[in-house]
Amino acid sequence: MPPSRRITLKDLARELGVSTATVSNAFNRPDQLSPALRERILGEARRLGYRGPDAKARSLRTGRTRIIAVILAESLTYSINDAVASELLSGIAEVLDAHGHTLLLLSGRQHASQTPGSASIADGFIAYGLMPPGLMASADLPAQRPLVAIDFSPEGYPTVHIDNEPSSYAIARHALRKPTRRPAIVSLRLTESPCNGRVTEDHTLLPPESSITRSRLAGFYRALEEQGFTPSDVPLWNIEENTHEVCAPVLQEILDLPDAERPDLLLCMSDRIALTALTLAEGRGLRVPEDLRITGFDGIAEGQYRAPRLTTVRQDSVEKGRIAARMILGLDEPRSQTLATELWLGDSCP
Structure with a gap:
C-alpha cells in the first residue's frame, strides 16, 4: 500500500477481510461487535495509522454529528463538583460512550445568545434541573431535535x-415517629425570586412543574399534617444553591436561634444541606440526634462515611442518566418515567 496515501476505511476493511460497515461499527457502534473483533480492528487501525471515519464527512453525508448536548441548570463548575449532578452525567456518558456519541455540556446560566450557537450542532438534548425561564422555547433550541428532561416537566x-413526594413523605413520617416540638424545613431553590433565608408570605413559590422541591415540600407537609402540624406551624427556610458556602449562613441563622425557638428536627431537601447543618451543629456543641435530629435527601457517599451517618433518601442518579441517554439515542421508547428511591436510616435521625 503506497505510504504517501492516507489510509481509508475501505483500505482497512480490505486488509482485515471484513465489510466497511464492520469497521465503521468498531468506531461508532461498538455494541454491534464482539469485544475481540473490535479490538482486532482497532489494533490493525493503529498499526496502519488509520484514525477512524472522518467526522466532518459523515456529518455532511448523514446530517448527524453524533453529539448529544446536556443542558445543565447550574454552572458547569457547580455541576461537575456536585455529587448528584456528577453521578447523573456519569450515567449519561456511559451510554453515549457505548454507542459512539460525544457529550457536549452547556449551562442554562449562559446568556441566551450563547446557547443556540453551541447547541445547533447537537443531534439531541438532555435538560437537567431547574431551567431559566424561556430556555425551552422554540427560539432557544433547534426545532425538530429530540429532548428529554430530568427533574422538571x-x-x-x-x-x-x-418519586419525590412519596419519598419525602416516607422520611418525614419516619422522623416524626419520635416526639417533635419544633420541626422545620430547609428547602432548595423553592421561590420565584432569590431567597437565601426564611420564606415568608411575601415569597411566591415556583410552580410544581418547574421544581422538584415543590413535590418534596408536599411530602413533608403530608407527614406533618398527619401529626397535627399545619404548614403555618412549621418554619420554612430556603437555600439558593446546594453548596456549603451558600447553605452555611442560612443554617447558622437557624442554629443560633434561642433554645426555645431553635428547631429540634430539620427536614432538609438535600444531603449537602443536611451535612452542613451537622457540621455547624457540632461546632456549637449541639448533640445529633439528642438535641437536634436531621434528615437529608439524595444518598451521596459523603453522608454515609461520616459519623453520625446521615438518615436520607437514596436516589439512583446514575440510572436516571442512563435512562435519559437511552431515550435520546432512540434505544428506548421516549416516555416519561419515575424511579423508586430507598429510605436509608442512619444515626442523624434514628
Whole structure:
C-alpha cells in the first residue's frame, strides 16, 4: 500500500477481510461487535495509522454529528463538583460512550445568545434541573431535535423523575415517629425570586412543574399534617444553591436561634444541606440526634462515611442518566418515567 496515501476505511476493511460497515461499527457502534473483533480492528487501525471515519464527512453525508448536548441548570463548575449532578452525567456518558456519541455540556446560566450557537450542532438534548425561564422555547433550541428532561416537566417532552413526594413523605413520617416540638424545613431553590433565608408570605413559590422541591415540600407537609402540624406551624427556610458556602449562613441563622425557638428536627431537601447543618451543629456543641435530629435527601457517599451517618433518601442518579441517554439515542421508547428511591436510616435521625 503506497505510504504517501492516507489510509481509508475501505483500505482497512480490505486488509482485515471484513465489510466497511464492520469497521465503521468498531468506531461508532461498538455494541454491534464482539469485544475481540473490535479490538482486532482497532489494533490493525493503529498499526496502519488509520484514525477512524472522518467526522466532518459523515456529518455532511448523514446530517448527524453524533453529539448529544446536556443542558445543565447550574454552572458547569457547580455541576461537575456536585455529587448528584456528577453521578447523573456519569450515567449519561456511559451510554453515549457505548454507542459512539460525544457529550457536549452547556449551562442554562449562559446568556441566551450563547446557547443556540453551541447547541445547533447537537443531534439531541438532555435538560437537567431547574431551567431559566424561556430556555425551552422554540427560539432557544433547534426545532425538530429530540429532548428529554430530568427533574422538571416541560410540556410535550418525555421526563425522568424520582418519586419525590412519596419519598419525602416516607422520611418525614419516619422522623416524626419520635416526639417533635419544633420541626422545620430547609428547602432548595423553592421561590420565584432569590431567597437565601426564611420564606415568608411575601415569597411566591415556583410552580410544581418547574421544581422538584415543590413535590418534596408536599411530602413533608403530608407527614406533618398527619401529626397535627399545619404548614403555618412549621418554619420554612430556603437555600439558593446546594453548596456549603451558600447553605452555611442560612443554617447558622437557624442554629443560633434561642433554645426555645431553635428547631429540634430539620427536614432538609438535600444531603449537602443536611451535612452542613451537622457540621455547624457540632461546632456549637449541639448533640445529633439528642438535641437536634436531621434528615437529608439524595444518598451521596459523603453522608454515609461520616459519623453520625446521615438518615436520607437514596436516589439512583446514575440510572436516571442512563435512562435519559437511552431515550435520546432512540434505544428506548421516549416516555416519561419515575424511579423508586430507598429510605436509608442512619444515626442523624434514628
